[in-house]
Every structure is written in structure tokens, then in C-alpha cells.
Amino acid sequence: xxxxxxxxxxxxxxxAMKARDSExxxxxxxxxxxxxxxxxxxxxxxxxxxxxxxLATMIKQRRDSIEQFTKGGRPELAEKExxxxxxxxxFLPKALSTEELSLIVGQVVAQIAEGAxxxxxxxxxxxxxxxVQAKLAADGLRAEGRLVSEAVKAALA
Numbered sequence: 001x002x003x004x005x006x007x008x009x010x011x012x013x014x015x016a017m018k019a020r021d022s023e024x025x026x027x028x029x030x031x032x033x034x035x036x037x038x039x040x041x042x043x044x045x046x047x048x049x050x051x052x053x054x055l056a057t058m059i060k061q062r063r064d065s066i067e068q069f070t071k072g073g074r075p076e077l078a079e080k081e082x083x084x085x086x087x088x089x090x091f092l093p094k095a096l097s098t099e100e101l102s103l104i105v106g107q108v109v110a111q112i113a114e115g116a117x118x119x120x121x122x123x124x125x126x127x128x129x130x131x132v133q134a135k136l137a138a139d140g141l142r143a144e145g146r147l148v149s150e151a152v153k154a155a156l157a
Contacts, residue, residue: 005051005091006035012090023080027087034058049137055088056142063145094135096143096149104141105151108132120156128152 001027005045009031033056039046062081108131113152120128129152136143
């Protein structure tokens with residue numbers, strides 16, 4: 001993975017422009033703009049992890065928009081947002097399934113129980129969520145925060 005995320009997006013933008021795929025080109029330009037704006041804010045190049053975090057945020061924003069457009073009776077706009085999510089997800093590691101996430105949560109809960117001498121209870125949800133997210137980041141995996149929270153609460157219940 002010697003090529004940066006920004007370089008891959010730039011290459012895909014050129015390909016989409018040549019193919020005259022306007023929706024894809026627009027989405028790729030949005031990604032490029034978001035990454036450049038953050039780099040300008042920080043006044044340095046972005047590490048790969050931070051670039052991926054920006055894309056995850058973009059996906060979350062689009063999911064919220066889909067929900068709002070669906071409630072507002074605008075399915076054509078919701079469809080446009082769904083297409084943007086599909087393009088953005090191409091540049092992120094594959095998201096974990098709920099089964100895979102449950103396995104990781106189970107491992108983390110077992111580690112915490114081993115260290116503390118007892119299984120964490122519902123009051124330690126925040127601690128377990130942080131540990132799970134740290135493990136996901138360390139392993140280069142991706143899962144939506146809401147799903148992590150639900151899996152942890154189910155494991156501790």
C-alpha cells in the first residue's frame with residue numbers, strides 16, 4: 001500500500017472523467033476536496049488513518065442524509081447519496097460484518113475480564129467500546145461506531 005489514498009482518488013478521478021461518468025467524478029472530487037481541506041487545516045500531509053477517518057465521516061453524513069431524504073419523500077436524492085456512499089467505500093477497508101464484530105467484542109471482553117479478574121458489567125460499556133475501537137484501529141479494521149456500541153451492550157447484558 002505504497003500509494004496514498006489521495007493518489008488513488010486522483011487516479012480514479014482521471015479514469016472517471018475519461019469515461020464521462022459525471023456522478024462518480026463529482027463524488028471523487030468531493031473526496032479530494034475534503035482531504036485537501038483537512039491537510040490545509042493541519043498544514044501537513046495527512047496520515048493514512050486520518051484520511052480514512054475523513055472518508056468514514058463522509059459516509060456517516062451521507063447515511064444521515066439518506067434518512068432525512070427518505071423521511072421527506074425525496075427518494076431520488078436518497079439514491080444519489082447511496083451512490084456516493086458506494087464510491088467512497090471503495091477507498092476504505094471492508095467494513096466488518098456483525099458476526100466478525102461480535103467475535104472481536106467477545107475477545108476484548110475476555111481480555112478485560114482476565115485483567116480485572118471479573119467480567120465487565122453494563123457500567124463499563126464506555127471502557128469496553130474504547131478498547132474495541134482501539135483494537136479495530138490497531139488491526140486496520142473498520143466498523144461503524146453505532147454497531148460497535150450495540151455489539152458491546154449485547155455482550156455485557
